[in-house]
Amino acid sequence: MYRYHCLNPISDIGMNELTEEYVAAGKPEEADAILVRSASMHEMEFSKELKAIARAGAGVNNIPLERCAEEGIVVFNTPGANANGVKELVIAGLLLASRDIIGGINWVQENEEDGNIAKDAEKAKKAFAGCEIEGKKLGVIGLGAIGVLVANAAANLGMDVYGYDPYVSVDSAWRLSRSIHHAKTVDELYQECDYITIHVPALESTKGMIDCDALGLMKKGVVVLNFARDVLVDEEAMIDALVSGQVKHYVTDFPTPVIAGVKGTIVIPHLGASTAESEDNCAKMAAKELRNYLENGNIKNSVNYPDSDMGLRGDHTRILLLHHNIPNMLGQFTKILAKDNINIADLSNKSKGGYAYTMIDIDTPMPDSVVDELKAVGDVLRVRVLR
Ligand SMILES: NC(=O)C1=CN([C@@H]2O[C@H](COP(=O)(O)OP(=O)(O)OC[C@H]3O[C@@H](n4cnc5c(N)ncnc54)[C@H](O)[C@@H]3O)[C@@H](O)[C@H]2O)C=CC1
């Protein structure tokens, strides 16, 4: 029996992936696994019961990844599962910034009692005229799951698209339309483009990347779109750029007290992934990741531990060791098992940064004292045994 706790509402389609083996825990402290969307977990203390956290979504800046790794808690996300939802809202953002659709709709609402509204609209509409996006240059910073979809969709709408991502994955590179220009530096993209959209994670290295200098390099009257995270943009610098006309519109999915209501902004209440399809996709993927880890020890799509897959556990006892990535850990584990004449049927040892994960299938019985010995090895962060 496993216990889970949801910190945000998670789609039923995903929850239905959890079998009768799973029960809801009233409190996070009682759970083996936590499902979360954007709730911040930085202030939370984690209980010894907690084995895994699944972020039903992409961004994991709401989770203390390093602390979780140190406590032997595997954190998952759901790469690409909500990318189409975000892509479609970015396209809407491009259009909202180009045509005064919002101003026009507001005018109609303000004049809804006007018996002559049809005629008056024909006179009023010149105030809401805009431009088309076809033929304009779009810069896409970050060519991951979302950036690639945005770049390809914009190219299909006739935009001239520039992409920048110094760490682009082979998979993303294959999916990117051949018509996308490769910007070798981000400055080149800033200088060329009429619209700039960012799709990078919030990391120490990306925080504040759209600052006064970046804005200064952009074309006058540029439109900046941010559907990634508020902290990527220096909001005070953005306000100055909006006031001076350097930036025509700032379209963002992240309301903050600083930016909400500023003239020239189009602020959306974090709706990028709020579609039935994205919510279902994310929840389903998150639940499957948790089940595979809790029941088989397999890790797929973790952001703080390496991926590792030894298939279904079957009849074997499976020992799972989460530990620091340092020399001679495997040697110590196998020595402990050999001492008790325990036969290893299969073994996997994978690492990611400072952390490593060892899975061992054994086909001889194992006394509890061996588990205690494994736990006592220095730099072992957690031991789980599935039998
Ligand atoms: N508005 C919303 O509701 C949503 C927002 N997001 C945000 O969008 C971000 C991106 O999502 P995905 O595309 O799914 O992630 P992803 O991990 O597939 O792609 C991120 C890309 O950014 C690139 N990158 C990292 N640092 C960079 C840098 N300094 N310059 C250029 N490229 C850089 C990486 O190489 C990677 O290709 C998430 O981390 C999250 O913060 C994601 C989903 C929904």
Ligand SMILES: O=C(O)C(=O)COP(=O)(O)O
């Ligand atoms: O997946 C992401 O990174 C998002 O920003 C979506 O957040 P949400 O699940 O809608 O709270």
